[in-house]
Amino acid sequence: MAPGSKSAEPELRRSVTPWGSFSWGYSDVGADIFVGLGLVLAWAAGASNVAFLFAGVVYVCIGLAYTELAATYPVAGGGQYFVMRGLGDIFGFIAGWAVLLDFTIDVTLFAWTSVDYTSQLVPALTNSVHPWLHFGVVLGLVVGLCLLNVIGVRESTTFNGVVSALDVISETCILCFGFLFAFRPQLLVHTMQIHWPSSYDLMLGTSLAIISFVGLESISQAAQETQRPASIIPRTSVALILTILIFALAYSNLALGLHPWHPIADAHGHPQQFWQIFPNNPDNQGKAVALLAAQVPFYGAFAALYVPVLGAVLLLISSNSGVFGSSRIAYAMSASNLLPSLFARVDRRYRTPVISIVFFSVIAVVELIFAAAPALFPAVSSLYARFFHGENGLDFLADLYAFGAATSYSFVFLGLIGLRLTDPLSPRKFKIPLNLPMRFRGERVEFPLVAVIGFIGIFSILMFTLFTHPLGRIFGPTWLVLGLLFYLVYRRYRRLPVLRSQPRDWRNAQTEILRRAGELELMDEYVANVKASDARRAGQGT
C-alpha cells in the first residue's frame, strides 16, 4: 500500500543487505546490456560508444535522482509514487502506466533474448531458422513465469546475488582480456571516423542505448525491504550506477575497436570488423555479448561455453522481475486509487495478486504475438515492411521499452523537482549534486540543476524514440491514451477527483515511512522540521 492511502497493509520484512540491494538492482539493470549492445551496434555503427555515452550520462542523472528519492521516500511504489507525490495523481498514473508498459515489455523482451542466447548453444532455437519453435519457447517461458508468480514462487535474493556475482566476475574477465589482448585504440578511432552513422541512425541508436539502463525502479523496490535505506541505498546505488555505466561503455568501445580472435568474413569472403555482424541480422543482435565474449583471445574459448548460459539465466531473472514488478506496481497504484482495487486483490489460496499477474502477463503475450508476427507470417512481414520500415520483432519490443522508460523517467525528473519545492522539510541524507538555493512559498529550498539536465536528456531521447521508431510512435502513445481513458472513467466512477489529486496527509505518511524504515533519527529530524516550519508560519501570521 502506498502511504497516504487508507487501507491497512502487511509490512514487507526488511531483510535485504547492502550486497542484496546491489544484486537486486544489478540483476535488473545488468541484464540490459545483453539486449542493448547488439541493437545499438546495428544502428549506431561507428558511433555506438557515443550513443552509449549520451544515454549513460542521462542514466547517471536518472540513477542519482532515484537514489535521492528512494533514500528519502523508501517505499516500493517507485516512480509512480514519487511522481504522484510531487506532481499529483494524474501524472503519477501516467508515470506508473508507462512503467507498467516497460514491465510487460520486459517480460517478453528478456524471455525472447534469453532464448536468443540459448540459441548460441542450441542452434535449433534460432528465430530465423525455426520461428515457430522460437515463438513457442518464448511463449512457454512467459506462461511459466506467470504460473510461478501466481503460486508465489520467487527467485531468492541469494540466487540473485550468486548470479549477479558470477556475471560481474565474468564480464570483468571478458573486458580485461578483451582490452588487454584484442583492443586496438587506432581501430576504434578509425571505425568512428569511417563508419559514423547518419543523424537518423545515430538518434535511433541513442534511443535504443537507453534500454541498456532500464530497471532503476528496482532501487526503490529494494528500498522498502532494506534496513536503514537512507544510509544503505546511496552507497549501493552509486556502485550500481558506475558498474552498469562502465560495462556499457566498455562493451561498446571494445566492440568497435576489437581485433577478432577468429577472422570474421561476410558472405563473399571479405574480412569484416566485429561490429559489422550486427546490422540487418536480428539473430546476432539478440546475443551480442555471447558473440563478443567468443572473440576475446584465450578467455573466449571458455567464455563461448558459459556466457550464453549465464546470459540466458540473467535475462530470465530479469524477465521474471517484469512479471513480479508489474503486479507490485499495479498493487501500489491500486492502493493509491490510481487503478481499481481489483489489481490489489490477493488470492486466498496462493496469497498473491493473481488477477494483476495474469492481466499483465496476457498483455506480455499480446506484445509477443505482435513481435513474432513478421517472422511467423510472411504476409505480416510485408505489412511491417510497408508501414513500419520493416522493423522486426526485437525492434518492436525495444521501441516500446525505450518509449516506456523515457516517458516514466521524464516524469520522475519532474517529480523530483516538484518534491524539492513542495516537500523541503523531508530530510535528504543523499542529495544529487549541483543545487541552486532559493525560496519557495516561504521555505528555503534547493533547486536541482542535475534534474533539469537529466530531464532535457531523457526528453530528447523520448523525442528520438518518437521520431525514429515507427512502431513505438504508434503503440507507445496508444498505450498511454488507452490507460488515461481508463483512469478517467475509473476516477469518475469512484467519484474521486478526476483531474485533481485526492487529498492526502503526506506529513503523517512521511513520519510513518521513516518509522517503518527504522530511520528514527531522520523521523525525529522530520518532525522537528515540521514543528519549526509551523511555528515560523504561525509567527508570520501574527
Place this chain on the structure above:
Amino acid sequence: MLFFRALLAVAMVVCGLVILVRMALVLPAGGFAILPGVVLGGAMIALGVHRLSLIARVRGML
C-alpha cells in the same frame, strides 16, 4: 574478503589509468573520438576510488 575487494578496487583504478593512457596516445589522430574511452577510464577510476573509500570507512580509516 575485504582484502580481495580492495585488490579488485585497486585493479579497477589501474585498468582505468591504462585505458586513459592508451586513449591519450591516440589523441592526435582521434580527437573527439577518444571521448567515450576517456569517460570509460574516468568511470573505472571513480568506481575504484568509491569502493576503496567504502572499504576505508569500514576499516575505520576515514
